[in-house]
Amino acid sequence: MLAAAALVMAGLLGAARADIQFQTFENGPVSPLRSLENLVRLLQKEVTDIRKEVHTRMDTMKYELTCEIRNLKEALAKEREETNGKVDEVALQMSDVKKKVKRGLRRVGVQNDDIKGELRSQKAELFAVRNSVYDAREEVLDKGNLILRKVNATNGTLVCHITDLRSKLYKINNNLAFISDEHKRMMEVVSSLYGRNGAKNFGASPLPGAGGAETGGECNERLLPGCSYTPLDTHELGLDAVNKTFLNDSLGGIQRVASLGGSPDPDRVEKTWDSEDISPEETLFPTMPEDCNDDKRKYLEYPPMPRDCKDVFDLGFMEDGVYRIQPPGLSSREVYCDHHTAGGGWTVMVARRKLPRHISFNRSWHEYEVGFGDPSKEYWIGLKALHALTSGRPHQLRADMEDWEGNAAWASYSFFSVSGEEDKYRLKVSGYTGTAGDSLRHSHLQMFSTVDSDNDQENWGSCARGRGGGGWWWGRCACTQPTGQYRRGRYQGPERGVTWWHWKDSNYSLKSLVLKFRPLE
Numbered sequence: 001m002l003a004a005a006a007l008v009m010a011g012l013l014g015a016a017r018a019d020i021q022f023q024t025f026e027n028g029p030v031s032p033l034r035s036l037e038n039l040v041r042l043l044q045k046e047v048t049d050i051r052k053e054v055h056t057r058m059d060t061m062k063y064e065l066t067c068e069i070r071n072l073k074e075a076l077a078k079e080r081e082e083t084n085g086k087v088d089e090v091a092l093q094m095s096d097v098k099k100k101v102k103r104g105l106r107r108v109g110v111q112n113d114d115i116k117g118e119l120r121s122q123k124a125e126l127f128a129v130r131n132s133v134y135d136a137r138e139e140v141l142d143k144g145n146l147i148l149r150k151v152n153a154t155n156g157t158l159v160c161h162i163t164d165l166r167s168k169l170y171k172i173n174n175n176l177a178f179i180s181d182e183h184k185r186m187m188e189v190v191s192s193l194y195g196r197n198g199a200k201n202f203g204a205s206p207l208p209g210a211g212g213a214e215t216g217g218e219c220n221e222r223l224l225p226g227c228s229y230t231p232l233d234t235h236e237l238g239l240d241a242v243n244k245t246f247l248n249d250s251l252g253g254i255q256r257v258a259s260l261g262g263s264p265d266p267d268r269v270e271k272t273w274d275s276e277d278i279s280p281e282e283t284l285f286p287t288m289p290e291d292c293n294d295d296k297r298k299y300l301e302y303p304p305m306p307r308d309c310k311d312v313f314d315l316g317f318m319e320d321g322v323y324r325i326q327p328p329g330l331s332s333r334e335v336y337c338d339h340h341t342a343g344g345g346w347t348v349m350v351a352r353r354k355l356p357r358h359i360s361f362n363r364s365w366h367e368y369e370v371g372f373g374d375p376s377k378e379y380w381i382g383l384k385a386l387h388a389l390t391s392g393r394p395h396q397l398r399a400d401m402e403d404w405e406g407n408a409a410w411a412s413y414s415f416f417s418v419s420g421e422e423d424k425y426r427l428k429v430s431g432y433t434g435t436a437g438d439s440l441r442h443s444h445l446q447m448f449s450t451v452d453s454d455n456d457q458e459n460w461g462s463c464a465r466g467r468g469g470g471g472w473w474w475g476r477c478a479c480t481q482p483t484g485q486y487r488r489g490r491y492q493g494p495e496r497g498v499t500w501w502h503w504k505d506s507n508y509s510l511k512s513l514v515l516k517f518r519p520l521e
Contacts, residue, residue, distance in 0.1 A: 032190070036183060043179065047172055054165050061161065065154055072147045083140050090129050097122060134305065134324065137315070308389055309337035310345035310518050318344065322375045327388035336375040338516050342412075346398065346516035347389065349381045350482050352498045353512045361483040362469025365453040369421075380483070383425045383448060386418040394520045397429060399482075401436060401500055401513045404489040409436035409503050416517050424448055424455050427473040437502020442475030449474050468496035479506075482513050 101122055108115055305326045306312045312323045318339045325347070326332040338346035351373075359378050373379025389395070397416035402408045414431030424447035432438040447455035449471060454462040456474035463474035470483030479501045487497045487509035497509025504510065 032186065036186065040179065043176070050168075050172065057165075058162070061158055065158060068154060069151060072151060076144060076147055079140055079143055083136055086136055087133060090133055094126060094129055097126060138305075305332060308345075308518070309335065309339070309347040312337055313339050313345040327385045328392060330385060330388050333371070333382075333385065334375050335381060336379070338514075341400065341516075342398065345518045347381070347518060348375070348379075348514055348516045349386060351375075351378055351514045352482060352486060352510070353378060353514075358486045360469075361471070361485075362451065363471065365450045365471075368448070368450055368471045383418065384421070387420050387425060390417040390517065391420070395517050396431075396520055397440075397515065397517045399434075399436065399440075399500070399513065399515045401503065402511045403504060403508070404511045409500075410434045411436040411438065411440070411500075413440065414520075424453075435503075436500055439480035439500050439502045442479050443473040444475070446473040446475045448472070466494070468494075481506075482515055484509070 101119065104115070104118070305324060306315065307327060308325055309323065312325065317323065317337075320339050321337065322334050323337050324332050324334050336348040336351060338344065338348060355377055359373050361380070363372060363380075368380060369383045371380055371382025371385060395416045397413040399411045400408070401410070411432060411434035413429045414433075415429065417428045419426040419428070426445060426447050427443050429440050429444050432441070446457065449455045449462065449464050451462070451464045451469050451471075454464065456463045456477075458474065458477055463477035464471055467477055467481055468485045470481060470485075472481055472483055477495070481495075481497070481499050484498045485496045489511075490508045491497060492507070495506040497507070498513050499506050499508065500510060500513065
């Protein structure tokens with residue numbers, strides 16, 4: 001369309017120039033401005049048609065994009081419904097399996113090898129069902145990721161098309177600038193051929209702006225002749241500022257076009273155009289990225305599985321239990337998640353509970369680094385996992401405890417982090433609130449110690465050896481020991497129980513003590 005408009009403009013300009021040079025005046029003087037005015041009107045009509053076509057294409061693309069987004073949303077909603085149905089079915093199956101296990105245990109008083117084998121098989125089935133749930137969740141995340149990528153690619157294509165339309169509009173403005181310059185030259189030729197009086201007679205037809213400086217006529221900004229620039233009803237497109245600037249290839253930049261009609265203003269200052277000359281309200285289109293084909297997958301990637309129990313909670317799993325997470329930079333592992341205490345999302349780091357059989361916490365440095373135990377019973381999450389989970393963002397710590405008389409207490413710390421192996425996993429904990437007392441105040445800024453790696457601050461010897469072999473951040477040996485020997489209530493002898501000194505003294509071993517942490521909101 002632009003090429004056709006250029007051919008029409010060139011033909012009309014050639015005819016106008018031929019009329020100026022060779023036309024005879026048999027019936028009186030004939031103004032060449034009338035033919036130029038017709039040319040300008042034709043060009044205005046072409047510009048109007050192009051503008052309508054641009055609007056039509058933009059509306060079509062917006063409608064297509066809206067339909068595509070709607071279809072993608074419907075597909076995603078359908079996938080979510082199917083996944084929810086699968087999850088409910090799996091939950092029902094798990095509930096049925098649990099009921100079967102309980103009925104079997106009630107019927108059989110004495111456990112034998114056959115019952116143990118059946119229980120192992122049912123446990124394996126539960127793990128398989130849970131893994132299938134994780135696989136289904138990851139499949140849904142992958143599909144959602146693909147849908148978001150398609151939407152993002154469609155949006156990038158739309159921006160590229162809009163930018164192409166903007167360049168075409170700029171070319172139209174350049175053509176208008178060329179016509180305006182030709183009009184100015186024709187006016188100068190007419191003035192030089194006929195003089196001032198001849199120019200008045202030659203321009204007897206009421207053309208606004210023709211010889212406006214001599215006749216005192218008003219310049220109509222809606223017509224091109226005699227005006228410094230032409231808005232051409234482009235305000236709704238945000239081109240008012242753009243129409244005032246035209247590309248000047250000979251100068252290698254964008255400059256202001258001088259006044260076309262009347263006496264030139266000597267005070268007019270030519271100025272190079274840049275983005276500061278147009279206000280944000282006058283910008284035609286949003287800023288275009290340098291590469292329309294930029295791969296945006298890096299903004300849409302999902303982790304393979306949750307980092308911690310807070311991510312598990314955010315995914316919609318709100319029941320307490322054992323879940324698989326993957327700390328940053330480490331392999332995946334099972335941890336116990338507390339989703340009912342103080343808003344949920346807690347990752348348990350160490351758990352001591354009343355059980356038929358207890359594990360020993362008298363472990364080596366390596367075992368405390370990697371973790372040990374059963375998350376559903378008693379366990380230690382591992383120093384490497386603690387560092388990986390707490391080093392990326394601020395965390396809070398909570399300790400829940402119960403004595404053998406049925407009393408409960410808690411302690412919360414607003415800041416909690418564990419440094420790396422090079423610093424012996426130094427503990428930072430502060431901001432105490434709660435009912436159990438601040439028994440971790442002396443562990444703040446302490447390095448971790450075990451029976452084979454003594455890093456505590458006590459001068460008399462190793463707190464880990466003296467307190468029964470458990471590892472901890474010892475500041476004072478008698479303050480607290482979640483990793484001590486499991487005993488029942490108050491006892492006599494060395495202080496080696498599971499203790500929280502500021503609630504119950506160091507010769508009272510608690511019934512349960514669970515330390516957990518989660519990211520700050």
